[in-house]
Amino acid sequence: EPEVTQTPSHQVTQMGQEVILRCVPISNHLYFYWYRQILGQKVEFLVSFYNNEISEKSEIFDDQFSVERPDGSNFTLKIRSTKLEDSAMYFCASSRLGGENTEAFFGQGTRLTVV
Amino acid sequence: LAKTTQPISMDSYEGQEVNITCSHNNIATNDYITWYQQFPSQGPRFIIQGYKTKVTNEVASLFIPADRKSSTLSLPRVSLSDTAVYYCLVEVSGGYNKLIFGAGTRLAVHP
Numbered sequence: 001e002p003e004v005t006q007t008p009s010h011q012v013t014q015m016g017q018e019v020i021l022r023c024v025p026i027s028n029h030l031y032f033y034w035y036r037q038i039l040g041q042k043v044e045f046l047v048s049f050y051n052n053e054i055s056e057k058s059e060i061f062d063d064q065f066s067v068e069r070p071d072g073s074n075f076t077l078k079i080r081s082t083k084l085e086d087s088a089m090y091f092c093a094s095s096r097l098g099g100e101n102t103e104a105f106f107g108q109g110t111r112l113t114v115v
Numbered sequence: 116l117a118k119t120t121q122p123i124s125m126d127s128y129e130g131q132e133v134n135i136t137c138s139h140n141n142i143a144t145n146d147y148i149t150w151y152q153q154f155p156s157q158g159p160r161f162i163i164q165g166y167k168t169k170v171t172n173e174v175a176s177l178f179i180p181a182d183r184k185s186s187t188l189s190l191p192r193v194s195l196s197d198t199a200v201y202y203c204l205v206e207v208s209g210g211y212n213k214l215i216f217g218a219g220t221r222l223a224v225h226p
Contacts, residue, residue: 031212035214035216045216091158109157
């Protein structure tokens with residue numbers, strides 16, 4: 001069964017450092033997403049990406065965040081200058097279609113710890 | 116956006132049927148109802164989706180009354196491995212590409 005893969009599974013970084021979280025979406029999917037989940041809290045939408053551009057983003061996704069699809073397979077989330085409050089699980093997801101009646105497939109997540 | 120309300124937690128025993136109800140009073144005409152499951156330290160996993168009446172797959176059934184203001188996820192004969200958080204989501208129509216997760220229902224299945 002095809003799956004979304006994320007690397008690394010766990011990343012520890014110092015406050016103020018840049019981090020790049022990597023994702024390989026399912027190959028025939030066209031829509032890509034990043035979500036985050038702070039420990040003990042709900043899953044929060046960050047950004048959706050389609051046709052090589054951001055289609056929607058949340059208030060969390062400020063200027064410190066950026067996404068990129070550098071080649072035909074990878075989808076990355078960059079945090080330029082990490083803060084303690086960026087510590088969370090970050091989930092990448094992809095879907096074949098967008099909008100309603102769409103099943104999104106999530107990766108196993110990257111646990112980011114900012115110290 | 117349609118807001119969903121579901122119980123914070125539920126307890127059950129192995130072999131029982133579990134029904135989790137979600138209310139979505141402000142659901143729009145074109146919105147679908149989707150349920151996801153999340154195990155600890157894993158990403159959410161799609162379970163089932165429906166628009167009206169009843170939908171069944173190999174994992175669960177979804178019951179949606181005619182007014183669509185609520186829905187019930189039914190898990191037949193749960194096992195310990197069904198212990199997870201279950202989220203009810205209402206898809207936003209019009210091509211929006213995001214899922215809005217609530218707090219979900221934490222289901223604990225006991226031996």
